[in-house]
Amino acid sequence: MALKMLISTSSNCVSHLRGYRKLQIPTFELRNILWRPLLTQLTPVREAKTEGENVGASKASKYQASVRKDTHEDWLRDFLLQKGANTKTIDSIISRYPRAVTRTSENVQARWEIWKSVLQTDLQVLQTLERSPESFFRSSNLENLQDNVSFVSSLGLSSKIVTQLMARAPRTFSNRAALNRDMVEFLQNVCTCLGGDNPEEFARKIISKNVYLLTRSTKRIKVNVEMFQTMLKIPNAEMLDWIQGNGSGILDLGNAYIKKNFDNIQKKFQCLGCSEDEITKSIFTFPRILYLSPVTLNTKVDLLMKYGIKVDQILEMPRVLDVSSASIQSKIKELMQHGYDFQVSGIGVLTLSSNRFKLKVEKLMN
Structure with a gap:
């Protein structure tokens, strides 16, 4: 049986699952967290495999026709060539995310430098951009990007993990910064509700072991935590250890x-x-x-x-x-x-x- 729905912070954090004896199940409380839209539930989608692929060939041609009149395509092609991309790579980037050509040279250059501050080299930025052009180009909001970089860096993650977040899950930095804050706060509340005494370290451990978490919805993770405790029938203390240990890698599945x-x-x-x-x-x-x-x-x-x-x-x-x-x-x-x-x-x-x-x-x- 699934757990009770989340209740307000004024409610008791611990309840029980009807039907099981001596099993304490938390009813998670959130602090006015807004749920992200629930992502696809049917397959264990990993961002590195699909992100940026949502624009099919037919849609791409329609986008291209609508934005071709006033674009910066020639400049963008020259810029990417200077960064080491070949023509085939550039064609692939633009065909998968045609609105890339509408971004101004100033915006692209500034965004590139922010990404490079995390990934360290032009080659790494280019490789990540090639895998996920949408994450780089879908927003022109540089303030949000910098806010995300600053927030993720403030979590106490190692520089290696921050680099992995951008390289493997770049959507982390193109999503609204508020969503990342919501997820971290949610994970901290999970820790508290399971009896943990260091919610900041708990969230840090889970994100370090599963860099895709910040690209998922809080609702998806909530349902998974509920399902796992119902399936495994383990007390809160063991569940806490399992989530930040062996279980962290599957916490983001559909x-x-x-x-x-x-x-x-x-x-x-x-x-x-x-x-x-x-x-x-x-x-x-x-x-x-x-x-x-x-x-x-x-x-x-x-x-x-x-x-x-x-x-x-x-x-x-x-x-x-x-x-x-x-x-x-x-x-x-x-x-x-x-x-x-x-x-x-x-x-x-x-x-x-x-x-x-x-x-x-x-x-x-x-």
């Missing part, structure tokens, strides 16, 4: 995507005779299992069991499901040729990198 994959994990392993506690413990230990779509997870589990690996071994070493099906199969076949016994020696060998796996095989041959 709500529906998480639920669909969780339901499939339960169904698959329960059909194989596993208890709910065993399944929950496996997710708690290795939450990345929630990345796996039903088809992917079922295929990998069936493949492992086809070669005699027991289901309890899979749950005890869920990291094996993070390995590709092709790699699992090739490693198993090679190990079996050398008489490797998975029941005696375990399945951890399947999670080794290519180089470490080769060394392991060489030892088996000697």
Whole structure:
């Protein structure tokens, strides 16, 4: 059952989830936080893969026609060439975000320098711009950009993390600065409601481990925190540690995507005779299992069991499901040729990198 909806700051922070005994669940309180629009829930979208791709080819041509009359395209092309871009890269940037050519030379140069103050080099700015032209060009508000840079820098994050935020999640700096403040305040309130005594450090840890959080909606993160505590059935103190530890990496996934994959994990392993506690413990230990779509997870589990690996071994070493099906199969076949016994020696060998796996095989041959 999902948690109760957020209530005002004057309300008690701790309540309970009906149906579970001895489980204290927080009812999160916010301080007049405005919810961001909820992003897509169906897939675990990562910004680096999709940001700036929302303008399709047909839309791009329409935009180009509307803005072509009064643009700075020639100047922009020359500017990007001077920064090291080639013609193909420039064409790609403009076609994916045609309004880039409407930005004035003064604005583009000033924005470039602010980005460079974080990313350090022209090459890094160019690479980030190429991945996400929308984040660079969609706003001409330099004051908001500088406000975001100043705010993120004030959080006590390392310079390495701040650089990663701009390089991997540049929308962090093009969103309204108020949204970033809302998210940080929300994370601090989560910490307080779970019994934590250092909300600033809590927010800093989570953002450092998942740089995409500031590009997501507070509503998405809220629902995920509620779902995780309902799924895992753990007390507040453990939930607090888990969120800022293993769980931080999946905190930004789509709500529906998480639920669909969780339901499939339960169904698959329960059909194989596993208890709910065993399944929950496996997710708690290795939450990345929630990345796996039903088809992917079922295929990998069936493949492992086809070669005699027991289901309890899979749950005890869920990291094996993070390995590709092709790699699992090739490693198993090679190990079996050398008489490797998975029941005696375990399945951890399947999670080794290519180089470490080769060394392991060489030892088996000697």
